[in-house]
Amino acid sequence: MSERVICGLQPVREAIAAHGPALRVFVDNRDSPQLEALARFARDRGAHVERSRRSELDDMARGVRHQGAIALAPPLRVRTLSEIDLGSPALVVVLDSIEDPQNFGAVVRSAVALGASAVIWPEHGAAPLSPAMFRASAGAIEHAQLCRVPALPSALDSLRARGLRIVGLDASATSLLSAEPLDQPTALVLGAEGAGLHKSVRKACDVVARLPMSGPVASLNVSAAAAIALYEARRQRLVKT
Numbered sequence: 001m002s003e004r005v006i007c008g009l010q011p012v013r014e015a016i017a018a019h020g021p022a023l024r025v026f027v028d029n030r031d032s033p034q035l036e037a038l039a040r041f042a043r044d045r046g047a048h049v050e051r052s053r054r055s056e057l058d059d060m061a062r063g064v065r066h067q068g069a070i071a072l073a074p075p076l077r078v079r080t081l082s083e084i085d086l087g088s089p090a091l092v093v094v095l096d097s098i099e100d101p102q103n104f105g106a107v108v109r110s111a112v113a114l115g116a117s118a119v120i121w122p123e124h125g126a127a128p129l130s131p132a133m134f135r136a137s138a139g140a141i142e143h144a145q146l147c148r149v150p151a152l153p154s155a156l157d158s159l160r161a162r163g164l165r166i167v168g169l170d171a172s173a174t175s176l177l178s179a180e181p182l183d184q185p186t187a188l189v190l191g192a193e194g195a196g197l198h199k200s201v202r203k204a205c206d207v208v209a210r211l212p213m214s215g216p217v218a219s220l221n222v223s224a225a226a227a228i229a230l231y232e233a234r235r236q237r238l239v240k241t
Contacts, residue, residue: 002075003024003072003073003074003075004072004073004074004075004076004129004131004134005060005061005062005064005070005071005072005131005134006070006071006072006073006131006134006135006139007061007064007065007066007067007069007070007131007134007135008064008065008066008067008069008135008138008139009034009038009067009068009069010138010139011071011134011135011137011138011139011141011142012025012038012042012069012070012071012139013038013041013139014138014139014140014142014143015071015073015139015142016038016041016042016045016047016071017045017142018142018143019047019073019074019142020045020046020047021045021046021047022047022073022074023042023047023048023071023072023073024047024048024050024071024072025038025039025042025047025048025049025050025069025070025071025072026049026050026051026052026056026057026060026069026070026071026072027039027042027049027050027051027052027068027069028051028052028053028054028057028068028069029051029052029053030054030068032068034068035068035069038069039051047071054068057069057070061131062131064131064132064135065135076129076141076146077146078129078146078147078148079118079145079146079147080147080149081120081147081149081155081158081159083147084117084118084120084145084147085117085118085145086117086118086159086162086164086185087117087118088185089183089184089185089186089237090117090162090163090164090185090186090187091115091116091117091182091185091186091188091230091233091237092116092117092118092119092120092159092164092186092187092188093107093111093116093118093119093120093187093188093190093226093230094119094120094121094152094155094156094159094187094188094189094190095107095119095120095121095126095190095222096121096122096152096189096190096191096192096197096198096201097122097125097126097191097192097195097198098121098126098127098190098192098222099125099126099127099192100127100192101127101128101130101132101133101136102132102133102136102223103127103136103192103193103221103222103223104121104126104127104133104136105132105133105134105135105136105137105138105140105141106136106137106223106226106227107119107190107222107223107226108133108137108140108141108144109136109137109138109140110223110226110227110230111140111144111226111230112137112140112143112144113140114227114230114231114233114234115230115233115234115237116188116230117145118144118145118146118147119144119145119146119147120147120148120149120152120155120187121147121148121149122148122149122150122151122152122155123148123149123150126148129141129146152189152198152200152201152204153200153201153203153204156187156189156201156204156205157204159187160206162185163185164185164186164187165181165184165185165186165187165206165207166186166187166189166204166205166206166207167180167182167186167187167188167189167205167206167207167208167209168189168190168191168197168201168202168205168207168208168209169188169189169190169191169197169208169209169210169211169225169229170191170196170197170202170208170209170210171196171210171211171213172210173208173209173210174210175207175208175209175210176209176210176211176212177209177210177211177229177232178212178232179209180207180209181236182232182233182236182237183233183236183237183239183240186233188226188229188230188233189201189205190222190225190226190229191222192222193220193221193222211225211228211229
């Protein structure tokens with residue numbers, strides 16, 4: 001499989017921390033304390049470092065903002081459902097048809113930051129694992145447990161069989177998310193803004209709940225909704241301990 005392109009100071013730094021000697025790092029040859037520090041960090045972690053012209057980096061980035069730093073990294077490991085470690089108590093994020101790489105990456109960032117053990121999405125109707133998505137995750141993708149499944153309804157059934165409660169987020173739900181026991185093993189299921197959850201996915205949920213909203217805006221961007229939902233799960237778990 002071909003190397004993947006990682007663009008931007010923070011994404012490259014996270015890739016270096018995660019993969020070290022497996023990377024080739026390209027840094028703009030202009031004078032910059034930030035870039036010098038990144039090059040030093042890469043060398044200290046065993047990565048191969050090359051100083052490059054801005055135009056060469058632009059060609060490699062293909063339109064993704066790189067801030068003078070690019071890494072070529074091994075492909076991400078994408079697990080099957082049976083391979084993922086759900087954690088204890090399990091908390092996984094399930095994405096239904098999130099096609100925007102910015103949203104996908106931002107959800108992964110929140111999932112890693114707030115303690116979700118895995119991010120699950122379907123083979124079809126989802127944003128690809130791309131440089132834009134890696135950058136939107138701010139490097140969190142390097143630390144995430146990723147799982148791509150053939151179909152979400154059957155994947156949710158499998159998670160339920162492993163003891164997880166399946167909670168879908170839906171702006172039209174009557175129950176508030178804060179009323180749900182998220183300190184138990186949980187899968188949080190989020191759909192795309194506007195389209196929401198597919199009917200078959202919604203049906204496969206044990207319960208649907210909504211975030212408390214006030215004012216004229218009735219819904220949130222999926223990445224914002226994911227962060228709030230994950231924070232609520234984290235809050236409940238901290239209170240319990």
